[in-house]
Amino acid sequence: MNFDTARDTQRTPHGSSDDPDVLDFSANTNPHVPEGTEAAYRDAFEAAGTYPREPPAEYRRAAAEYVGCDPEAVISTPGGLAAIRLVIDLAVDPGDSVAIPSPSFGEYAREVRLQDGEPVFVPQAEIADADPAAHALVIVCNPNNPTGNAYPDEKLRTLAARCRAAGTPLLVDEAFLGFTDRPSLAGEPGVVVARSLTKLFGLPGIRAGFAVATGAWREALANARRTWNLGAPALATGAHCMRQGEFVAETRERVAAERERMREGLTDAGYAVHPSDAPFVLLDVGDRGVDAVVAGAAEAGIAVRDATTFRGLDNHVRVAVRTRAANDRLLEVLRDR
Known part of the structure; x- marks a missing residue:
């Protein structure tokens, strides 16, 4: 690693909020941890x-x-x-x-x-x-x-x-x-x-x-x-x-079911949802605009990931799959954006 290269290479943007009052959909981490x-x-x-x-x-x-x-x-x-x-x-x-x-x-x-x-x-x-x-x-x-x-x-x-x-x-x-x-x-x-x-x-x-x-x-x-x-x-x-192993199996089942439910709800709300096998979905926000969706979610106490920081994406946000109650809240907010 070169000293000058390191000085000139900027940090990469990531999701995640450290505000405990924010419902964080910007980071793709499991909201549950294994017992014990x-x-x-x-x-x-x-x-x-x-x-x-x-x-x-x-x-x-x-x-x-x-x-x-x-x-x-x-x-x-x-x-x-x-x-x-x-x-x-x-x-x-x-x-x-x-x-x-x-x-x-x-x-x-x-x-x-x-x-x-x-x-x-x-x-x-x-x-x-x-x-x-x-x-x-x-x-x-x-x-x-x-x-x-x-x-x-x-x-x-x-x-x-x-x-x-x-x-x-x-x-x-x-x-x-x-x-x-x-x-x-x-x-x-x-x-x-x-x-x-x-x-x-x-x-x-x-x-x-x-x-x-x-x-x-x-x-x-x-x-x-x-x-x-x-x-x-x-x-x-x-x-x-x-x-x-039981925790892993239960997590897979929950995430798959909630991801499909979110896909249906977000599609009905007019978002284009990318097919996903992961604990998150990528949304094309259409005419709403990324800034408006991100800001509107923030006003409701929700953090979503501005995906325009990913190369080649200019009209997208990424949202994690969380608990059923949290996902319901996200769907409610995004329907109005």
């Missing part, structure tokens, strides 16, 4: 008196069970974004091009630029057909943020095979995949998967995640990872949450 999470966090206090064990074996076992891979393939990171940065740092040299979906998570391009690489934006619907031979790295977000669509498993595995043939690593950001019943690419040769516990388990402040890789990439990531990069509370609560 607070106890697991509190019980970890005693363990915080010593450095965490290296490598964090229990956390790696829980992550491996969660995504279906070998524990040795798990590299713990403080959130999914830390895994993404680590991969880009290792894969990208100055002047390298990286295939990035568009619109998608803005941090991909930012991290590439911090390495003096060149983001090459590919329409997100076409990213699985990108030519890996032309790039130092290919990135896919599955399901994609902010559009919400997931890619067919076979399509991604075909892309992974083409990346292997070209000698180009494939980074798959699965931050929202846990909300679906689709299989992870964790353990697929030549693929690095980045996972976050922020979204599904409603714990953005814990900063827990991991990468999964095999072969030379596993070795490089394991060696490059900072020692003790997760604290005892993050390790303990993360391991606890990843073993709550």
Whole structure:
């Protein structure tokens, strides 16, 4: 990372409100956490008196069970974004091009630029057909943020095979995949998967995640990872949450049902709703205008995500799927905007 490049590379806008009086639909985190999470966090206090064990074996076992891979393939990171940065740092040299979906998570391009690489934006619907031979790295977000669509498993595995043939690593950001019943690419040769516990388990402040890789990439990531990069509370609560299968199943069912109900209500209200497999939906607001919708929601005590900060979107907002009561309130407000 170059000093001058870092000085000139601006921060990327994100959702989330820290106002406790605001009903926040701008961040895509679960409003619920698994039972027993607070106890697991509190019980970890005693363990915080010593450095965490290296490598964090229990956390790696829980992550491996969660995504279906070998524990040795798990590299713990403080959130999914830390895994993404680590991969880009290792894969990208100055002047390298990286295939990035568009619109998608803005941090991909930012991290590439911090390495003096060149983001090459590919329409997100076409990213699985990108030519890996032309790039130092290919990135896919599955399901994609902010559009919400997931890619067919076979399509991604075909892309992974083409990346292997070209000698180009494939980074798959699965931050929202846990909300679906689709299989992870964790353990697929030549693929690095980045996972976050922020979204599904409603714990953005814990900063827990991991990468999964095999072969030379596993070795490089394991060696490059900072020692003790997760604290005892993050390790303990993360391991606890990843073993709550009933919570995951209930969350998937609730989100799918509420997302469909929101889609119907928002469509009836005149919004164009993008198909979604994620815990959020992307809306084309039409003649209402983004500023008017965002401001009107704010007047009613609701935060929605201004999606015009995503590349290629100029008339969209993104709204999370929350509880039934909260979703009813959002529908009531947006119908009047």
